[in-house]
Amino acid sequence: MADMKLRSVRKAFGSVEVIHGLSIDIDDGAFVVLVGPSGCGKSTLIRMIAGLEDISSGEVEIGGSVVNKLPPKDRDIAMVFQSYALYPHMTVAENMGFSLKLAGNSKSTIAQKVREAASTLGLGDLLDRYPRQLSGGQRQRVAMGRALVRNPQVFLFDEPLSNLDAKLRVEMRAEIKDLQQRLGTTTVYVTHDQVEAMTMADQIVVLHAGRVEQVGPPLELYDRPVNLFVARFIGSPAMNILEGVARKKDGTLVCEIEGGLSLPLPPANVIEGERVFYGIRPEKLAIADTGLDTEIQLVEPTGAETLVALRLGSQTINALFHHRVTGVRGERMFLRIDPSDVHLFSYETERRILVG
């Protein structure tokens, strides 16, 4: 186990800079998830930590030592890849013991460590099989076993669940989280799936275009996104964002959106006439007898919850209800917004406006 520090880390491919001076501190034993859309630099960053990509400038420090110049094998890390990267010509046992074999361990030591890791992951019966004889979930477990057997200071996961079906992904994400908590090994996990990030991480790092947008615990990012990007990215379904202007109505400040509709504002640092982005999460909208007048576009029941797409003026917003909704297309629906659930962002800077 070890802590990790990234200091002003930059990566450029020729004249194109893809990572722009990132600095992140990762505590010993923490589960940190790097999340962001495709092309945000998260996989490049984890490959730089692993030593599979050169660092253009800045420092990567693991356990107090700068590892910039060290090859991957000397960084005391283990990595799980998106495609699992299991050697197809080796059995499960050989795959798991390969790093130990290269390090010159004796056959008995390798066999013992492989057995231990296999029993932790429930792979005991599969040791003589080849990767092609395994299911997706089993391959994923072998890839983790290969990492586990080295007992590294840091685990790196590069989108390890992307190739699994939805059901297995949910199971495996619980297994990975459980394993990490049992072992207490510092873990950096890359994903583009914000649900995966929310459910697994102690700390989430939201990346966008090679820059850190926000770092924090999952619920802090959900409750207090620092800018419009994080607000849109974190949360599923995504936050409704509407453009509006602060107006005084009956002595109270409200947000007037297209079509003259007024939305309630929390007490915030906005002045009359200021343009803002008005954010409200779909699950914070409630059905009421009067209030915001909307028209049902689409109802998507999933059993436990119902997602409803609604027409508000010329815009579409989503509402998520934890009960059954029986409305049909074209029917009117009135919504209530609690001002304390509203997120406000500056129109100019797209940064969060302090509320309260």
Place this chain on the structure above:
Amino acid sequence: MTEAIGLRSQVRETFLSKLADFMANRGFVLVFGIILPVAVYVVFVGWPILFNIYLSFTKWNGLAPDVVFVGIDNYIRLINDPGFRQAFFNSLKWALLALSIHLGIGLTLSILLHSGRVDFPAFFRSLIFLPFTMSLVTVGLMFSLILSPGFGVLDALLRGVGLEGLIRTWLGDYDITIYVLIIIDAWAYLGIPLMMFHAGLSAINTELFDAARVDGASEWQLAWHVTLPSLKPVILIVTMLSVIQSLKTFDLVSVMTGGGPAGGTSVLGHYMYVISFRRNDFGYGATIGVVMLLFSAGFALTYLRGVARNALD
């Protein structure tokens, strides 16, 4: 007149509509997809093979109407024929050496050109592939000039750099001529293994290399533990194609040495040609052909069933 035109146009329309119906139903697939290809195969491959097997039990000069059935006499003659033995062992030597060059140099060059350490890899791959597009007769004539004892470029080059001691009668020395021909043949065919290895290398999941690097593998260990095992199916296919290609050798020998000096470059394909068309002994020539067929087919079948089955699985 008008009636005649109307009738012709009616006939044409009926024909076109019947053709469209025929093409739309399974008859079209049956005729052009199965019957015709099989017929072509039977006429140009199946029948010649059967006729060749029949000829191998006969004595025939290729012209006379009398074809005399001689039973297995030709096969007994084969066993006691030093010319056949020489050609057989030369073919074996050819196959093994050419295979070593195709695998050794083909694989090394492919890995090098795929490693990103060489500029313009596609250009070099095309350059190495280029000789394969030339007829072996052209290649043979070209090298006959290059290796010519009096005015050949190679000798002039060796003399120019002060290595005249290395000059040999390249195409007239019993001990070395076959090796010269094998190298030329391997050079001309090298593009195929190179391209196959290139395709194989491109298909390897790059994360395997990353995983091996994280596991602690050096560049050599990457090649040994990841690249070579991943290329195993391609290596097996290249081996089979190379051996069969070598067993068929004829053109280069015919153009450059005619099997000489003293049978030093005589190989099965060329020996069969000499027996059949120079000595007009078609029965015995066909016997050599049957042996070549059995050897190639036997090798391919045993190889695919035994060695390659697991790797290609």
